[in-house]
Amino acid sequence: MTWVGHSQRRLEDPPLLSGVARFAADIEFSGQLHMRVVRSPMASGRIQALEISAAQDVPEVYAVWTSEDVVDIPPIGLRMTHLPELEQYRQPVLAHEFVRYVGEPVAVVFAEDAYTAEDGAGVVFADIDPGEPVLDVRRSGTFAPGVGNEAAVLHKETGDISAAFDAADHLVELELSVGRHSGVPMETRGALAWHDRSTGVLHMYGAAKVPHYNRAAIASMLGLHLNQVQLHEGHVGGGFGIRGELYPEDVLVCAAALRLGRPVRWIEDRREHLIAANHSRDQVHQVRAAVRSDGFILGIDDEFWLDQGAYVRTHGATVPDLTAAMLPGPYLVPAYRVVGHVVLTNKTPAGTYRSPGRFEGTFVRERLVDAVAHRLDLDPIAVRRTNLIPTEAMPFDRDVDALGTHVIYDSGDYTSLMDQTLQTIPPERLRSEAAALCSDEEVVGIGAAFFVEKSGLGPYDGVRVTVDESGGVEVVTGAASVGQGVETVVAQVCADALGVRPEAVRVVHGQTDRISHGMGAFASRVTAMTGSATHYAALAVRDKALSVAAEMLEAAIEDLVVENGTIGVRGSPGGPSVSLAEAAIAMSPVVRGGDGPAGLTAEEWFRSDRMSYPYGFHLAAVAVDPETGGCRVVKYVVAYDVGRAVNPQLVDGQLVGAAAQGIGGTLLEEFVYDDFGQPLASTFMDYLMPTAAEVPDVETLIFEEAPSPLNPLGVKGAGEGGLTASGAAIAAAIDDAIGSPLAVRRLPVTPNRLHDLIRALGDTT
Amino acid sequence: MTTHEVKLDINGSEHVVAVESRKTLADVIREDCSLTGTNVGCEHGVCGACTILLDGEPVRSCLLFAVQCEGMEVRTVEGLATADGLHPLQQAFSEHHALQCGFCTPGFLMLAVGALERDHDMSDDDVREVVTSNLCRCTGYQNITRAVMAAREVMP
Numbered sequence: 001m002t003w004v005g006h007s008q009r010r011l012e013d014p015p016l017l018s019g020v021a022r023f024a025a026d027i028e029f030s031g032q033l034h035m036r037v038v039r040s041p042m043a044s045g046r047i048q049a050l051e052i053s054a055a056q057d058v059p060e061v062y063a064v065w066t067s068e069d070v071v072d073i074p075p076i077g078l079r080m081t082h083l084p085e086l087e088q089y090r091q092p093v094l095a096h097e098f099v100r101y102v103g104e105p106v107a108v109v110f111a112e113d114a115y116t117a118e119d120g121a122g123v124v125f126a127d128i129d130p131g132e133p134v135l136d137v138r139r140s141g142t143f144a145p146g147v148g149n150e151a152a153v154l155h156k157e158t159g160d161i162s163a164a165f166d167a168a169d170h171l172v173e174l175e176l177s178v179g180r181h182s183g184v185p186m187e188t189r190g191a192l193a194w195h196d197r198s199t200g201v202l203h204m205y206g207a208a209k210v211p212h213y214n215r216a217a218i219a220s221m222l223g224l225h226l227n228q229v230q231l232h233e234g235h236v237g238g239g240f241g242i243r244g245e246l247y248p249e250d251v252l253v254c255a256a257a258l259r260l261g262r263p264v265r266w267i268e269d270r271r272e273h274l275i276a277a278n279h280s281r282d283q284v285h286q287v288r289a290a291v292r293s294d295g296f297i298l299g300i301d302d303e304f305w306l307d308q309g310a311y312v313r314t315h316g317a318t319v320p321d322l323t324a325a326m327l328p329g330p331y332l333v334p335a336y337r338v339v340g341h342v343v344l345t346n347k348t349p350a351g352t353y354r355s356p357g358r359f360e361g362t363f364v365r366e367r368l369v370d371a372v373a374h375r376l377d378l379d380p381i382a383v384r385r386t387n388l389i390p391t392e393a394m395p396f397d398r399d400v401d402a403l404g405t406h407v408i409y410d411s412g413d414y415t416s417l418m419d420q421t422l423q424t425i426p427p428e429r430l431r432s433e434a435a436a437l438c439s440d441e442e443v444v445g446i447g448a449a450f451f452v453e454k455s456g457l458g459p460y461d462g463v464r465v466t467v468d469e470s471g472g473v474e475v476v477t478g479a480a481s482v483g484q485g486v487e488t489v490v491a492q493v494c495a496d497a498l499g500v501r502p503e504a505v506r507v508v509h510g511q512t513d514r515i516s517h518g519m520g521a522f523a524s525r526v527t528a529m530t531g532s533a534t535h536y537a538a539l540a541v542r543d544k545a546l547s548v549a550a551e552m553l554e555a556a557i558e559d560l561v562v563e564n565g566t567i568g569v570r571g572s573p574g575g576p577s578v579s580l581a582e583a584a585i586a587m588s589p590v591v592r593g594g595d596g597p598a599g600l601t602a603e604e605w606f607r608s609d610r611m612s613y614p615y616g617f618h619l620a621a622v623a624v625d626p627e628t629g630g631c632r633v634v635k636y637v638v639a640y641d642v643g644r645a646v647n648p649q650l651v652d653g654q655l656v657g658a659a660a661q662g663i664g665g666t667l668l669e670e671f672v673y674d675d676f677g678q679p680l681a682s683t684f685m686d687y688l689m690p691t692a693a694e695v696p697d698v699e700t701l702i703f704e705e706a707p708s709p710l711n712p713l714g715v716k717g718a719g720e721g722g723l724t725a726s727g728a729a730i731a732a733a734i735d736d737a738i739g740s741p742l743a744v745r746r747l748p749v750t751p752n753r754l755h756d757l758i759r760a761l762g763d764t765t
Numbered sequence: 766m767t768t769h770e771v772k773l774d775i776n777g778s779e780h781v782v783a784v785e786s787r788k789t790l791a792d793v794i795r796e797d798c799s800l801t802g803t804n805v806g807c808e809h810g811v812c813g814a815c816t817i818l819l820d821g822e823p824v825r826s827c828l829l830f831a832v833q834c835e836g837m838e839v840r841t842v843e844g845l846a847t848a849d850g851l852h853p854l855q856q857a858f859s860e861h862h863a864l865q866c867g868f869c870t871p872g873f874l875m876l877a878v879g880a881l882e883r884d885h886d887m888s889d890d891d892v893r894e895v896v897t898s899n900l901c902r903c904t905g906y907q908n909i910t911r912a913v914m915a916a917r918e919v920m921p
Contacts, residue, residue: 013859016867017851019802019842023868026801115787186806186814186902187868237804237868238902270807483866483903653862653904660905684811684900692896692906 003492004713007649008502010488012481021235024190024206029263032192033062035253036117037266038107038124039276040099043346043677044131047097050107051127055120060112063260064120065252067096067106073221073255076246078316079213081403089143089151089344091311093248093255098144099128100310101348102679103275105248110256110264133346133677137284137305141344149344151312156324158399159335164299168290172371177746178360178727180282180307181669183353183661184689185482187237188268189277191250193257200228204254207231207510209244209480210520215512217246218254229254233510239482240661241352241522242278245314274682278315278351279671282307283323285364290335291372295383299335302327302364308342309349317342318403319350322357322454325402329365329452330414330615331387346677352522354661355720358453359727363747366449366728374741380732381422384450388414394706402611403457403523409613411706412641418450421617421639421701430635434621437634442623444634447732449725452615455717456528456710458608461519463533465494465541466601469588471565471581473498473505475537478518479530480510484719485650486526492646493531493713497538499562500580523611524717527646532711533606540602545583548600552578552586612708614716616640618659618725624737629755631734633663633696636726641703643716648702655722656698662726664690670748698722771831775800776844786832791815793831794841802842802871806900813899816872816879817841823879823898842871845878854878854916863912865903872899877913881920889914 015021052064075090095106107124111117134141134149141149165171191206202224207214211231219229236243249266256264268276283306290299306320324338353359369387373380389396391413398407427446434444464476475494479486491505498505508514519529542562549567550557553576561570568577580600585591589598621635638655645651668688672680681687700722707714731744734754743757768783775798782797789808794817795801803826806814810828817826818840845852854874857863864870873896880887880895887895896910 009859010862012867013864014851016864016870017842017855017858017874018846019800019871021802021867023801023804025795025805114792115785184902185868186812186866186900187804188806235868236866238866240902270809270812483868485865649862653865653908656905656907657865657903658905661902683809684807685809689812689900689902691898691900692893692910695906697907698905 003495003502004646006492008488008492008647010485011491011502012485012487023187023235023237024192025267027192027205027234028265029192029194032263032265033110033112033260034114034117035256035264035266036109036121037105037249037272038109038121038126040095040102040104040106040126042099042128042130043102043133045099045128046131047095047099047106048127048129051125052107054123055109058116058120058123060116061109061120062112063110064124065094065108067092067094070094070255073251076248076251076314077217078312079210079314081316081318081321083152083317085152086312086316088147089312091248091313091349093251101346102677103348104310108252110260135345135347135673135677137307137343137345143344150341151308151344152317152342154317154320154324154340156400157337159299161299161301161335161337164335165290168298169293170291170375172289172291172368172375174368174371175286175745176364176367177284178281178363179748180279180671181665182278182280183240183242185238185240185243188270188273189243189247189249190267191253192263192265193253194263195257202229202254202258203232204250205232205234207233207244208236208482209239209522211480211510211512212478212518213520214246214250218251221251222255222258230513233480236482239521240354241356243482244480245278245351270684271682274687275348275679278313279309279348280350280353280356281360281665282350283360287364287368289368289372293376295372295376295378295386297331297333297372297387300328300333301337303339305341305343307345307347307350309345309347311349313349313351315351318352319356322402323361325400325407326358326452326454327361327365329362330389330450332389347673354658355723358451358724359665362449362451362725363727363731366725367731367742370732371742381448384418385415402454405609405611408610409452410708410710412613412615413705414450414615416705417615417639417641417703418617424701425619425637430619430621434623434634438623441627442625443737444621444623445733445735445737446619446621447729447736448617448619449728449732450617451725452613453721453724454611454613455524456608456612457523457525458529460605460607461529461533462515462517462603462605463530463537464515464601464603465537466599467541467545467580467584469581469584471579473500474508475505475534476508476514477530478515479526480521482521484654485647486521489527489646489650490530490534493534494538497535498542500565504565524719527715528612528711528717529606529608531646531713531715533604535712536604536606537602540604541600544587544600544602545580548583548586549578608710610710612643612710612716614640614642614721616721618729620729620733622730622733622737624734624754626738626758629751629758631667631749631754633730636696636698638698638722639701639703640721641706642718643707644704644714645702646715651702651718652700654718655700658720658722659698659726660690660695662723663695666727666730666747667749668694769832771835773834773837773839775839776841784831786830788831789827790829790831790834791826794826794839800841800843804868804871806869811900813876814869814872816875816899818875818879821879823876840875842874845874853919857912857916861908861912861915863904863908869899869901873901873909881917885920887917892917
């Protein structure tokens with residue numbers, strides 16, 4: 001059998017189920033200090049003084065630092081989508097002179113236990129002369145004296161946009177906005193640094209997502225060589241884009257471990273997480289479409305404003321870049337132009353959250369397509385069919401760049417996926433099933449949206465596969481695991497290529513001292529990039545094993561097969577055989593002698609300068625109570641083509657989990673601020689995460705019609721497509737329920753907003 | 766800071782610890798009793814990651830002080846498996862892919878074990894209602910609900 005394609009039970013599960021997993025807060029070192037961050041209580045202002053003596057006097061407080069103690073540490077740099085003009089907006093590890101958002105670190109207290117550290121932090125007084133906060137992206141302000149708050153303006157353009165509008169029969173215009181929400185993993189952030197003075201190596205635990213990048217950044221910021229800094233990823237309680245980026249707290253624990261000479265641990269609390277870890281989304285778009293009378297879209301012209309919050313963090317311009325590049329999605333759109341403004345405000349800084357730029361852009365584009373259908377009195381599905389890129393046009397060159405790669409949709413049959421989905425789940429059946437789940441007070445609506453995702457971001461990933469002399473198989477990768485099933489998927493790929501069972505494969509990830517380079521886990525890249533590197537490395541090990549076994553068995557290599565870790569001659573079951581362990585022994589430096597490489601091991605690097613583009617279609621059915629403005633999603637369908645599903649059960653799990661997050665961002669979750677820039681959603685009582693009561697059963701249709709030609713497995717990433725079109729599909733379903741096309745123009749659709757929409761509808765009719 | 770001696774029975778073992786009155790039961794279980802399977806997700810009683818069984822009832826261990834629990838019986842995720850292997854609910858979670866990152870999992874397991882032990886014959890609706898008690902960010906819940914329903918059929 002082949003293991004790729006099989007719903008292999010996860011190798012990750014046993015420790016997670018039995019309570020022996022090691023999350024960041026589960027690790028401790030003797031003699032450790034606990035760090036507590038003192039955060040700005042104001043959104044904007046100049047620091048007059050930081051009074052720390054009372055904190056220093058608290059028994060068992062060991063040290064208190066302000067920016068004066070870390071003047072030598074540079075601000076946190078940009079990992080991705082670096083534009084030179086963004087440099088001046090980087091965040092210092094502790095606020096210096098100015099504070100720019102509520103939650104900004106202004107001081108840190110180190111103490112013998114976490115409770116005492118909090119006591120100390122509680123008596124640090126920050127004397128701040130308040131400034132007037134900027135909270136609206138379309139208001140100009142200053143970041144620092146002489147520095148404005150528009151950090152960058154992005155342009156992307158293809159085709160002749162003026163000609164498109166000149167030739168149009170109709171012009172459709174909308175203003176649309178997506179609220180501020182974020183990944184909010186269940187494990188808060190955490191970091192533990194320990195300087196091993198016996199070796200001179202600084203170790204940091206609690207790393208995630210991009211350990212190799214962060215090692216280099218920390219080493220550079222603290223003036224160390226790479227080989228003096230090692231990062232270690234343990235179990236990670238959810239990532240979703242926000243966890244694992246380099247934050248001030250990571251650098252502070254490392255600096256403190258070096259300078260205070262004791263291990264230093266920091267575990268974030270939930271309030272801190274909600275005001276200090278990356279926020280996301282938060283865009284306003286003004287979009288216009290030039291449309292022919294048959295519904296064909298000749299051009300799209302979009303201008304948007306992204307609320308970046310108080311600083312530009314590690315993602316640089318990633319979110320606006322992806323928003324702009326992916327805006328036209330699955331449609332031909334021969335001409336388009338996007339102008340994106342990256343604007344700083346006095347809110348928590350923003351970064352990427354699962355499906356960054358595509359959730360927002362898909363909401364905008366699919367609302368626009370619905371508006372076109374409404375204007376021309378056409379069926380919204382028919383308008384989509386008119387505009388979808390035909391499969392004959394694949395690969396399709398979008399003629400723009402995204403994340404430094406040229407956007408070329410690698411494969412796809414969009415119409416086939418949409419038609420098959422509508423045949424499997426006819427809209428009227430969806431409507432009647434939804435109606436059966438509703439009360440008499442509720443009205444039902446259905447909506448649909450199509451999207452293109454991206455995955456498999458390069459430029460490289462490397463894997464070393466080793467069979468040791470006891471027969472143990474180890475895959476070492478610089479990829480990271482944030483809970484999505486990396487170990488299982490990589491083991492399945494290795495199992496097929498090498499000829500072992502997945503359970504026999506131990507996958508090591510996120511350890512900078514085990515492999516020199518690693519790109520980490522983001523952008524739905526691991527299965528495509530790390531999976532491909534694993535495939536090649538395991539094949540190389542297999543080749544080595546076969547050549548040794550051929551000598552031992554006195555057989556031709558081409559006559560040999562590897563099954564379940566044993567090499568034998570094809571067609572001779574029970575005949576002479578060599579185990580992989582015996583092959584490893586034969587290749588050990590002791591046995592084989594001579595010069596040259598020893599051991600049954602191989603390292604392969606897979607490179608790709610293009611991304612792959614999975615695509616899908618969402619259907620939503622909602623029930624709205626017009627009296628209260630309450631809205632429930634009662635049925636949800638995600639159809640997604642992933643090229644090839646390595647583990648269908650895990651793909652299903654990714655899609656369902658992402659859909660739940662999409663429902664949250666569309667109906668519930670929002671980081672609201674008052675007029676003074678105070679965050680009003682700093683607990684789970686105010687930041688409303690979906691519970692099982694808000695998430696319906698999600699039906700997934702996993703397609704494998706368009707394998708990617710860009711990697712040997714044909715895979716495309718499955719991590720984000722369950723989320724991408726949720727805002728658009730649910731918005732369309734709400735319009736349908738309340739009988740008002742294009743009513744929903746702003747997410748999230750909270751009950752009070754929906755109630756206002758319904759009431760306004762009543763006023764006009 | 767003044768400490769108080771507290772005796773807890775955790776998974777059948779007696780723990781006598783000296784703790785400050787302000788220390789939560791969750792922190793005492795994790796730090797003073799070295800059982801880190803119980804995770805702390807919000808410290809304000811909403812997410813349920815820290816759910817344990819206290820005298821058989823599912824409770825949020827972040828909302829209790831350890832000194833309130835003198836002499837009480839605590840069950841945590843570490844106590845579910847036996848020498849014979851994983852608890853049927855743990856097995857069902859793995860079979861139904863009811864966990865991804867696994868951080869919320871100990872809380873869901875203890876929540877559901879407590880509910881199923883109290884009522885072996887919970888209806889499907891009751892199971893769904895129980896699952897709404899805790900937060901999970903990865904799974905979208907439907908596999909958790911399925912796993913609890915599957916375990917209901919095989920739990921002793």
